[in-house]
Amino acid sequence: MDDTRQRIIEATYACVARRGLAKTTIEDAAKEATLSRATVYRTFPGGRDELISAVVSWATLEFFAKLYEHVQGAESLEQVMEWGLVFAHRSILEHEILQRVMQTEPEKLLPALTVESVRLRQGIAAFLVPYLAARVARGVDLNEAADFLARMVLSYMSAPGRWDLDDPAQVAQLVRAELLAGVVGDVEGGLR
Numbered sequence: 730m731d732d733t734r735q736r737i738i739e740a741t742y743a744c745v746a747r748r749g750l751a752k753t754t755i756e757d758a759a760k761e762a763t764l765s766r767a768t769v770y771r772t773f774p775g776g777r778d779e780l781i782s783a784v785v786s787w788a789t790l791e792f793f794a795k796l797y798e799h800v801q802g803a804e805s806l807e808q809v810m811e812w813g814l815v816f817a818h819r820s821i822l823e824h825e826i827l828q829r830v831m832q833t834e835p836e837k838l839l840p841a842l843t844v845e846s847v848r849l850r851q852g853i854a855a856f857l858v859p860y861l862a863a864r865v866a867r868g869v870d871l872n873e874a875a876d877f878l879a880r881m882v883l884s885y886m887s888a889p890g891r892w893d894l895d896d897p898a899q900v901a902q903l904v905r906a907e908l909l910a911g912v913v914g915d916v917e918g919g920l921r
Contacts, residue, residue, distance in 0.1 A: 734772050734783075736762050741784045746826045750781060751834050788827075789845050792820060793852065806860040806913065810882065810904045811897065817886040818894040846883065853879035866914035874912045881908050 740762035744753040755777050759766045773780040799816045803809040821827065854875035861878070865871050885892065885903070893899045 733764070733768065737764065737769055737772055737780070738784050738787045741780055742788060742826075745781075745784065745830070749834055750830055753777075753781070755780065786845055789849065792817075792824075793849065795820070797856070806857070806864055807901070807904055807909070809857070809860055810878070810908060811900045814882065814885060814894055814900055814904070815897065817882075818889060821887055850876065850879045850883060853882055861913070864913040866912060869912060869914075878908060878912065 737758055741753060741758040744757040744761050748757065755766055755769050758780060759769045762769070769780070770776065773783065775782075796813060796817055800809045800812045803812055854872070857875045857878055858871060861871060861875055865874050885894070885908075892903045894903075
């Protein structure tokens with residue numbers, strides 16, 4: 730990403746943090762980035778909608794980069810999923826800007842997140858494939874299993890339902906009893 734584009738995205742993010750999505754304008758972003766409006770429009774010819782979409786994409790990718798770093802030391806599929814769910818859930822709850830926007834203007838954020846969710850699901854599924862490859866149950870398609878787990882992880886990250894994702898024992902039970910049941914086979918005497 731070129732420096733000007735990144736500068737505008739980060740400036741817009743700062744504006745959203747202060748003013749919210751609905752009140753952030755191209756003029757605000759230009760002023761925050763100390764650039765002209767013309768430069769912002771040249772960089773984002775689709776205007777404000779394109780800029781907000783780019784900011785949501787950037788913030789989402791930043792979040793998943795941190796999540797990826799967090800699970801790097803995991804030695805099993807179970808650990809990846811457990812560590813990932815706990816980290817992601819806590820990060821979402823503690824993200825002040827996301828929480829404020831979700832409370833005050835979800836109608837502005839949800840369409841952008843919906844567009845982003847396809848790419849996120851695919852990225853999570855691709856990340857899980859190597860962990861699943863030797864573990865997938867007989868008759869279960871590896872890519873379908875990875876896609877299923879990615880969908881479930883995205884769902885539980887933001888809406889854990891009856892599960893307390895701050896309790897490692899509950900997260901372990903969720904992963905083993907609900908998410909991986911029927912997806913992984915009995916490898917080396919059972920789930921690791």
